[in-house]
Amino acid sequence: MTTGNIDYRTAIQTGYNSLGAKKRIIADYVLENPMKVISSSVQELAKICDCDQTTIVRFAQQLGFRGYMDLKIAIARQLNSVWAEFTDTKEGEDAGILKKLASRHVNALQNTLASLDEKLLEDICDILEKSSHILAFGAGTSQLAAIDLQIKFLRLGLQIHCFADIELTKTLLGYARENGIIFLFSQSGETEIVTMLAKLAKEEHIPVVAITSFPGSTLALQADYVLVTACSNEPQIRFGVMSARLAQLAVVDALTLLFSMRNQERSWEFIAKGYHDNVE
Known part of the structure; x- marks a missing residue:
């Protein structure tokens, strides 16, 4: 046993x-x-x-x-905490597991987007417009959101790097000393390698944007800008993040949307480059 x-x-x-x-x-x-x-x-x-x-x-x-x-x-x-939210049914409540999952996801997305400060997002976009070196990093499942940010920013013509290798990311911090910014994703805000990167970035005077569910976490306290995902109630013992991942992706979408709308002609120029005629 x-x-x-x-x-x-x-x-x-x-x-x-x-x-x-x-x-x-x-x-x-x-x-x-x-x-x-x-x-x-x-x-x-x-x-x-x-x-x-x-x-x-x-x-x-x-x-x-x-x-x-x-x-x-x-x-x-x-x-039975991993499944308790989906198996415990109150009187008069729909017992459908998929409906409960949908409700959790919808709440996470709505609450996250409703709580985002558009002025804060605009301030981050101000930095992005002047940045020649953009870094993104997330550990574990949070890496998916960092990669999504990279893909969307690249399609808007922004120079962004996202590597899973922590040592390579640390090296690239040196290139971002001037006109740089780093986006760090961590649901808990306590992931050791992520908070370590935040500390190093601060020492290099690189603006740090934290995407986390906990505004009082180590990462959030280190950051210059904090974008909070409304998923602080996601179980710690689990088979993987669910609503937190979607909330992180929603933050990425919000940033991308606001930045692309600032200069729509420039955005169209880069968006169009991603489409090609089919070759038979």
């Missing part, structure tokens, strides 16, 4: 009397707020329980888990 199969409630109840005072506080919080634990980082839980991060990890290990993430996976598995 993997540690992810351990019943976390039974493990806590069985070993409760052997826990120290600090660990009992953690145990009580986990039993009372399991869903909050799933979405909390080790730093956040340590702050809530007024202890250090090491105590959180040792608490999980004392229960038989490999570490804190292993504990969170066990909680998520027991609560």
Whole structure:
């Protein structure tokens, strides 16, 4: 049996009397707020329980888990949190899974676009018009949004680079010292390599645009411009992002649309270059 199969409630109840005072506080919080634990980082839980991060990890290990993430996976598995949103049905609610999925996507798109500040987008477009070096980066699924930005900007004649290789992206920061800008995508805003790029860009005085669901995240606090996607409630334990990915793509579309409308003649010139007669 993997540690992810351990019943976390039974493990806590069985070993409760052997826990120290600090660990009992953690145990009580986990039993009372399991869903909050799933979405909390080790730093956040340590702050809530007024202890250090090491105590959180040792608490999980004392229960038989490999570490804190292993504990969170066990909680998520027991609560069926990956599918709970689609299987839990309130009285009078349509039980259709696809309808619930559609509702989630529609809400994410509507809320994201409604919350975007058009003046902020225009300010970013001002920089884009003067930029000779544009970079985009996203890790994991967020890379899809960075690639989409690259494709759309290239079709408008903008010089943009998007590489999955973090070392190559770091190298290209040097070329963006003058008249450059970097777009960084991270749903959580805490992806280590993304926040590292933001820090390096700031040291080079390169404007940083963050696309994230968490305006208080490390990435957002590092950025010069923050475009918030309305997906902060997406489960942390999951088989992959869903609505967050669509929200990121919507932000890309908004940027592209506003920039292209600024100089429609220039935009048409580049858009037309992408179409060719069929050759038989």
